[in-house]
Amino acid sequence: MAAYLDHAATTPMHEAAIEAMTATMRTVGNASSLHTAGRRARALVEESRERIGVALDARPSEVIFTSGGTESDNLAIKGTYAARRATDPSKRTIVASAIEHHAVLDPIEFLVNTQGARVRWLGVDRGGRLLVDSLDELLAERADSVALISVMWANNEVGTVQPVREVVTRAQAYGIPVHTDAVQAVGHLPVSFADSGVDLMTITGHKVGGPLGIGLLLARRSAGLVPLVHGGGQERQVRSGTLDVPGIVGLAAALDVTVAQREAQTRRLTALRDRLIEGALGLGLGAQVTGTWRAGDAQERLAGHAHLIIEGCEGDSLLYLLDAAGIECSTGSACQAGVPQPSHVVLALGHTEAQARGALRLTLGHSSTDADIEAFLGALPAVVERARRAAGVA
């Protein structure tokens, strides 16, 4: 079997989630129907909402089910922007970190291109941590015009954890709503919606051992959100559409397992991640680790995230050669029209384009083992040699 080192892309479902979901798929019921089958489906949804509230320390009424992280990010950004502009048209500035996922970057660009928004991207230091001072400067200059601030909880490429609490403290002083994309954080860090102080938080099922195509936005009751999808008025009139009852049940079951196993998994994965990074750096290939990394630490960098730059190689060549050797991983960045683009995250950390092209992301999760790490380290020297030859370097 291949060594799967791409848990940040999607992680295998937990058995309990598969069982809960398949049992629900065998029953009929639209949660909006009034007959017995409908009420049974509704009961499953509301029970799941409560369990999710417990897992994430949120009120059940703060849970809005969506189709996943991308939709939740879009709803948070576009829905808040529209609501804030409706009450005060001068609130046109959106503030976000430069290392957000495209599910945050692109809705912001859309609002800039079509809805008169202005954006201020906040930089990060070499370790990948938000420069909070730049937020202070910006707020001192133009807090009145800020519609919202969006800063992810943990980065999906390098795994650095962001100072969300510090952002919230500053935003609250000016009454500015804060959204955080916590897609990569849940399961690796303690995530409490109540304690975080944020107004909106994005979560997706398939990164926590739940099904694909289901996620949620946690939204405080006070958060004004203009809906993006209109129809049957489900989910507080904010997100219409027939609820995916099996998906919701599967997500609740997965979150239960993920949160219950978090501490033990974090310890285990930190040791595996450190072995991977130390092993890769020690092979004499000129590899460097990207972002903050201290052996044993899982507060500043996610326990499951390793991210390397191997200069003189194209990340895509590394990926395909590793795949051929039975190792599945990622470059972390997207292709546009089939052309690999250097990652905006790696560039934001201050690396050159040449370095960014040699980026490789290796992410671990609940099914990762020592054997996966050893398989990767065993395959890497020959793969790097071939990738450098292909690039004309070696």
Ligand SMILES: Cc1ncc(COP(=O)(O)O)c(C=O)c1O
């Ligand atoms: C940080 C982050 N936000 C959002 C998403 C998108 O989530 P989904 O795949 O559920 O749409 C991802 C997925 O890679 C992610 O890593």
